[in-house]
Amino acid sequence: MLSRTAAQLYWIGRYVERAEFTARLLEATLRLDALSARPAGQVAWESALRVTACDKRYKATGLPVDPQSVAGYLTLAPENPNSIRSCLDAARSNAKSVRTALTRDAWEAINRAWLGLRGLATTGGYEETLALTAMIRAETRGFEGALNHMLRNEAYHFIGLGAAIERADNTARLIDVKYHLLLPEGEKVGGVIDRDQWTTILHTVSANTAYRWLYREGLKPWLVADMLILRSEVPRSLAGAIEEAVQHLAYIGKRLGRQGEADRLARRCQTTLSRTSIDAVFGQGLHEYLEAFVVEASQIDRAIGQQFRFA
Amino acid sequence: MRDAFDEVWGTGGDRTGRPGFTELAGWIANTPLHELDRRQKAAEAAFRQLGITFAVYGEEESAERIIPFDIVPRIFTHNEWERLKAGLVQRVEAINAFLGDVYGKQQIIADGVVPAELVLANAQFRGFLHGQKPPHGVFAHICGIDLVRTGPDDFFVLEDNARTPSGVSYMLENREAMLRLCPEIFHRFPVCPVDRYPDQLRDTLRSVAPRGSGSEPVCVLLTPGHFNSAFYEHSFLADSMGIELVEAADLEVDDDVVWMRTIDGRVRVDVIYRRIDDDYIDPLVFRPDSLLGVPGLIAAYRAGNVALVNAPGTGIADDKAIYSYMPEIVKYYSGEDVKLPNVETYRCREPEALQYTLDHLDQLVVKLVDGSGGYGMLVGPTATRKQIEDFRAALIAEPQRYIAQPTLALSTVPTLTDKGVAPRHVDFRPFVLTGAEGVHIVPGGLTRVALIEGSLVVNSSQGGGTKDSLILSDVTQYQSQGPDGQTQRQS
Numbered sequence: 001m002l003s004r005t006a007a008q009l010y011w012i013g014r015y016v017e018r019a020e021f022t023a024r025l026l027e028a029t030l031r032l033d034a035l036s037a038r039p040a041g042q043v044a045w046e047s048a049l050r051v052t053a054c055d056k057r058y059k060a061t062g063l064p065v066d067p068q069s070v071a072g073y074l075t076l077a078p079e080n081p082n083s084i085r086s087c088l089d090a091a092r093s094n095a096k097s098v099r100t101a102l103t104r105d106a107w108e109a110i111n112r113a114w115l116g117l118r119g120l121a122t123t124g125g126y127e128e129t130l131a132l133t134a135m136i137r138a139e140t141r142g143f144e145g146a147l148n149h150m151l152r153n154e155a156y157h158f159i160g161l162g163a164a165i166e167r168a169d170n171t172a173r174l175i176d177v178k179y180h181l182l183l184p185e186g187e188k189v190g191g192v193i194d195r196d197q198w199t200t201i202l203h204t205v206s207a208n209t210a211y212r213w214l215y216r217e218g219l220k221p222w223l224v225a226d227m228l229i230l231r232s233e234v235p236r237s238l239a240g241a242i243e244e245a246v247q248h249l250a251y252i253g254k255r256l257g258r259q260g261e262a263d264r265l266a267r268r269c270q271t272t273l274s275r276t277s278i279d280a281v282f283g284q285g286l287h288e289y290l291e292a293f294v295v296e297a298s299q300i301d302r303a304i305g306q307q308f309r310f311a
Numbered sequence: 312m313r314d315a316f317d318e319v320w321g322t323g324g325d326r327t328g329r330p331g332f333t334e335l336a337g338w339i340a341n342t343p344l345h346e347l348d349r350r351q352k353a354a355e356a357a358f359r360q361l362g363i364t365f366a367v368y369g370e371e372e373s374a375e376r377i378i379p380f381d382i383v384p385r386i387f388t389h390n391e392w393e394r395l396k397a398g399l400v401q402r403v404e405a406i407n408a409f410l411g412d413v414y415g416k417q418q419i420i421a422d423g424v425v426p427a428e429l430v431l432a433n434a435q436f437r438g439f440l441h442g443q444k445p446p447h448g449v450f451a452h453i454c455g456i457d458l459v460r461t462g463p464d465d466f467f468v469l470e471d472n473a474r475t476p477s478g479v480s481y482m483l484e485n486r487e488a489m490l491r492l493c494p495e496i497f498h499r500f501p502v503c504p505v506d507r508y509p510d511q512l513r514d515t516l517r518s519v520a521p522r523g524s525g526s527e528p529v530c531v532l533l534t535p536g537h538f539n540s541a542f543y544e545h546s547f548l549a550d551s552m553g554i555e556l557v558e559a560a561d562l563e564v565d566d567d568v569v570w571m572r573t574i575d576g577r578v579r580v581d582v583i584y585r586r587i588d589d590d591y592i593d594p595l596v597f598r599p600d601s602l603l604g605v606p607g608l609i610a611a612y613r614a615g616n617v618a619l620v621n622a623p624g625t626g627i628a629d630d631k632a633i634y635s636y637m638p639e640i641v642k643y644y645s646g647e648d649v650k651l652p653n654v655e656t657y658r659c660r661e662p663e664a665l666q667y668t669l670d671h672l673d674q675l676v677v678k679l680v681d682g683s684g685g686y687g688m689l690v691g692p693t694a695t696r697k698q699i700e701d702f703r704a705a706l707i708a709e710p711q712r713y714i715a716q717p718t719l720a721l722s723t724v725p726t727l728t729d730k731g732v733a734p735r736h737v738d739f740r741p742f743v744l745t746g747a748e749g750v751h752i753v754p755g756g757l758t759r760v761a762l763i764e765g766s767l768v769v770n771s772s773q774g775g776g777t778k779d780s781l782i783l784s785d786v787t788q789y790q791s792q793g794p795d796g797q798t799q800r801q802s
Contacts, residue, residue, distance in 0.1 A: 002561050006574045096362070097537040099546040100556045104361070111362050154574070256575045308574040 001154045005101050007310035008094040009155055013162025015091035016110065019084045020140035021170040022052055022074055023133040028204040030130060033067060035196050045070045047177045051170075052082050071129045075136075076120055084136055088114045101155040105146035113139035154252055161248040161304065168241035169297045174204055175228055176290040178221075198224050205236040225286060226278040238293060239273045245300065246270050252308075262303035269296055315720045316462045317734045318385065329463070331388050334499060339383060339725055339732055347727050351382040354488040363484055363543055378481065379776035384489060384496065385724045385737060385758045392503075392754060392782045395458070395466060395741065398651030400750045401641060403454050403743045406473055406628045408644040410450035413627060414441055424643050425636050433633075434681055435626030437589070439596075443613055445622040446521045447747040452620045453512070453584075454743040455479075455757075459654070460722040467654045467719070469738065471637070473629040474621060475586050478757040479742050480544035483508060483551075485779040486755070496781075503754035503782045509551035511744055511751050512584075516552070518746035519618045520581040528581035531555045531571060533562070535587050535603050545586050559587075564607030567614035582618045583608075589623050631714055632658070632680035654719060660711040668715040669706060672699050675715040677706070692718055721767055724778065726760055736761045738769050739780065754782035 025048055032044040045065050049055040052074060061079075063069040077083045092114040095107055116135055123129045150156045178197060198221055202208040205228065214231060215223050232239035246266045253259035281289045305311060316322055319336050321329040328336030358364075358377045387395070412419050413430050420427045430436055455476025457469040486505050490497060513530070520528030534545040536558050549556035561571050562580065570577040590597045593608040611617045627633060633640075635656040638649040657664035657675075668675060672691050679687030689702045706713055723734030741756035758778040759769035769775040 001574050002555060002557060003572045003574050004558065004561055005555075093537070096542070096546075097558075098556075099362075100550040107362065108360055112360065115359075252574075309572060 001101070001158075003309040005098045006154065006158050006308050007305070008098045009101060009158035010162035010304065010310070012091050012094045012098075012110070013159040013164075014166040015087040015094070016140055016143050017163040017166040018082065018170070019087035019091070019113075019136060021167070021174075022082070022084050022087070023136035023140070024204045024206070025051060025174070026071060026074055027130065027133045027137075028200045030067070030071075030126065030133075031203060032196060032200045034126075035200075041067070048074065051173045051177050053173070054080060054082055067126070067129075068123065071123045075123050075129070075132060076117065085117050088117060098155075103146060103150050105149060106143060109139060109143035109146045113143070152251075154255060157248040157251045161245055161252075164241045164244040164248060165297060165301055165304070167236055168238050168245070169294060171205060171228055171236050171238055171241065172290045172293045172297070174201060175225060176287060177201070178286075194221070195219055201228070205234075207234055207236065210234055222278055222282060225281065229281060229289075230273060230276060230278060232274075239270070242266060242270045242273060249304075260303070260307040262300060262307045265296075265300045265303050269300065315723050315734070315736065316460070317723045317725070318460070318737075319725050320734070321463075332386065335384075335386055336725075338496065338499065344727075344731055347382050347732070350492040351380065351727055354380050354382060354492055357488060357491075358484065361484070363480070379762060379774075380485060380488065381726050381735075381760055381762075381776050381778045382489075382493065383725050383727055383732060384493075384779040384781050385739075386500070386781045386783065389783050389785050395651070396752055396754075398466070398649070399456055399741060399743050399752055401645055401647065401650050402456060402468065402471070402637070403451065403745055403750055405637070405641040405644045406451050406454065406471060407449060407745055409640050410622075410625060410628050411444070411448055412644075414443060414450075414624060419640070419643055422643070424639050425633070429632050429636075430627060433627055433630055435624075435630045437624035437627075440613075440624045443624075445519075445612075446615065446618040447519045449519050449745050449747065450622040451625045451628060452515055452519060452622075452745050454745070455740045456651075456743060458651070458739045458741070459719055460739075461720050462722075466651060468634075468637070468651050469654055470631075471629040471634060472740075473625045475588065476740070476742065477541040477544055477586075478740055478759075479508060480547040481777050482742070482753075482755050482757045482780070483547075485757075485777055489779045500781060501784045503784045505753050505755035508742070508753040508755075509548065511753060512548065513552040513554070515744045515746035515751070516554075516582045516584055516618075516620060518748055519620065521615055521618055524581040529571075529578060530582040530584065531557045531562075531580055533557055533559065533583050533585040533587055533592075533605075535559075535591070539586075541586065548584075554584075559603050559605045562605045562608070564605060564611050567607070567611045567616055569605070569608065569611045569617045580617060582620060584620045589626060592619075592623065630680060631678055632660075632711075635714055654716050657715040659706055659713040659715060664715070665706065665710045668713075669703060671715075672703060674718065676718055677702055677713055677715045679712055680714055681712075690718070718767070724758070724760065726762070726776075726778070728762070728764070733764070735764070736767050736769065737778070754784075756780050 029044050029048040033041045042065055045067060048070060049058050054073065057080065058073055063073065073080050073083065075084045078085060080086060092110050095102060095110045099107055113136065116139060123132055147156065147159060178201060198219055199208065202211055202224060207227065211224065211227060214227055227234055227237060229238045231237050232243045234240050249263045249266055253263055314322055319328055319332045320326050326336060326340070327333055355377060358380060364377055409419065419425050420430060451473040453476060455472040455478065457472065458466050459469050460466050482505055516530040517528050531554055532545055532549040534542060534556055536542065546556055555571065557571055563570050563572065569580040569583070571580055585592055587603055591601045591603040593606060594601050594604045595606045596609040597604065609623065612619050612623065634653065635658050637653055641647070641649040657668050659665045659668055668677065675691045677689040689698060691699065721736040721738065724737045725732045726735040737758050737760045739756050739758050741752060744751045758780045760776050760778055761767060761769045762774055762776050
């Protein structure tokens with residue numbers, strides 16, 4: 001496979017995953033905003049900007065931090081390189097030039113998602129925004145479905161690899177929000193707002209039911225963290241995403257007959273995760289732990305680029 | 312122009328159809344308009360969804376458009392096609408013989424059949440490739456020959472495209488759409504399939520691999536990238552042939568050998584189906600300002616280490632000045648008269664032709680020999696007084712740069728319009744493949760249709776559309792028409 005093709009496939013995986021994550025985050029933020037009887041709203045929108053690493057750029061636009069402006073910025077703004085529109089533009093542009101490596105279904109799924117956003121100028125109100133995020137989620141699910149019908153060849157594994165790395169990064173950022181989402185004065189840890197916030201995080205990664213299955217007890221913040229960081233059976237957990245990355249890399253390595261630095265780094269990350277306990281994470285400090293993880297994920301990303309000559 | 316020949320209805324007001332076309336005329340008459348309209352919209356929606364688009368340069372908003380598709384097919388009878396096929400084979404064989412000669416012994420020039428300066432001083436003649444024989448001697452592996460028709464037996468070649476002809480993806484996708492949306496047509500008519508084209512193209516590419524390439528030559532399709540207007544076609548073809556679609560940056564030349572960069576290191580390339588013009592393939596030889604090309608590619612080609620499809624320098628064969636000599640060229644190499652005649656052409660470099668052209672400017676189409684895409688063209692009947700006088704001056708100053716042709720009454724084919732099914736002018740581009748083992752033509756081609764009433768301009772950038780082109784297979788293989796008027800397939 002051409003190095004350029006591999007790089008473009010990898011980034012298709014990342015961009016589509018990022019678009020989906022942003023849609024989920026938006027949905028969760030709307031939910032948090034609506035559920036909170038107290039004025040948690042603005043904090044929720046601020047944290048959404050922070051998770052997507054858009055906070056600084058958003059501030060520079062001078063727009064107010066209100067639901068409509070932030071939702072517009074995260075979904076449709078062409079000037080925001082991480083907006084859903086920008087992600088889908090980039091994914092489609094890549095998909096177009098590597099069409100030969102994609103199935104017709106996979107290409108159509110991306111093209112349809114892109115077409116769906118093309119005519120939109122504003123997100124509209126609450127309901128329209130929800131409908132938009134539902135549409136994005138359905139389209140990206142369609143893409144994942146189409147991927148499942150691809151040959152299990154390098155193309156499949158490079159897209160999966162990109163998606164896995166992006167997912168690990170996103171989930172780490174998401175849990176870290178909890179660090180920034182300070183509780184209003186007088187609120188207790190484990191109180192109503194705290195619970196709302198953790199529930200929302202679970203909701204974002206579609207894991208509220210999974211939580212009940214895995215833990216069979218009430219919502220405990222450290223258990224949510226345990227699940228989203230260390231439980232590899234949860235697809236969006238850090239452990240789950242890294243395991244997937246390791247598998248994709250191993251497959252590609254097998255096809256090429258050799259492995260490299262990216263394999264080594266990813267396996268090391270996987271091993272560390274499997275040996276970590278949630279107590280140790282909280283002992284180190286959740287925020288510090290997650291920051292270190294995001295750095296590690298970006299090292300793996302760089303190593304992938306070097307190993308397969310992306311540049 | 313008003314009495315243009317209609318391929319289904321003939322001339323005159325009778326709409327029951329010419330002999331052989333009553334069946335199609337019946338289908339058109341009996342399919343409700345709203346039903347045709349619905350299917351046409353479904354086809355276009357499918358094209359949009361598949362991304363079968365072409366880019367229009369300089370149009371930001373509609374950077375991607377689909378080419379309008381017309382649901383009413385165009386039909387060639389078996390006999391019509393056999394005649395065309397014989398003419399196409401003869402013509403393309405002559406084109407390759409001509410190219411081999413002008414880049415070799417130049418016998419045709421020595422024998423005075425084609426004037427020397429027309430070849431040697433031509434901008435399309437790559438003098439530095441003189442003496443260069445491409446692998447297996449094939450220059451123009453893929454030719455798109457533009458044909459027009461003016462009457463039941465009157466087909467003419469309008470243009471020979473021997474560089475990088477496009478449109479074959481529409482031939483294939485239009486057929487897919489018709490099979491899905493109008494299956495009953497294929498029950499009624501014994502239509503020859505076109506879907507073998509990608510296999511034949513791949514076989515053609517493989518057959519011209521340089522000797523010593525091994526049993527599995529590595530073939531790639533070289534595209535300028537996804538901003539190119541024909542990119543859809545490039546990716547479609549690479550995909551259906553199962554070969555890599557590469558951009559120049561994916562290739563590198565080392566010691567006159569072409570390699571592509573892959574995740575597993577470098578892979579040697581044997582055959583490049585290039586969809587980039589000569590001018591852009593190698594910045595060391597052609598345009599140093601272009602980033603599209605692969606430095607050293609021409610040196611690798613000259614060393615005989617890679618086949619370029621079509622070979623560089625084929626532009627001399629489809630040049631408009633050379634075109635006017637094509638009947639003589641065919642005669643020279645095949646010993647036969649040309650089976651597919653040219654549109655009558657006046658070479659303004661010849662005094663008599665120049666005089667005729669100057670006397671009839673308001674009736675003729677005058678073209679720059681090295682112009683393309685409608686540039687440097689005078690359409691006499693619709694030109695202004697000033698345009699005609701400007702052309703007169705230009706013609707007198709440099710007559711050798713121009714040819715002139717009569718404005719033709721192109722045939723029409725019934726087409727779905729806002730006001731129902733009505734005749735619209737068409738042309739036709741079949742695709743001719745030449746490999747080491749000879750010439751192949753898939754029974755089909757691209758029919759372009761001018762959607763505007765009376766218009767003769769079929770170009771997609773000018774609002775032209777496309778139709779499926781059905782070639783009927785040999786009727787002797789089928790029973791004659793049954794009592795219900797339907798043609799039945801023999802089992």
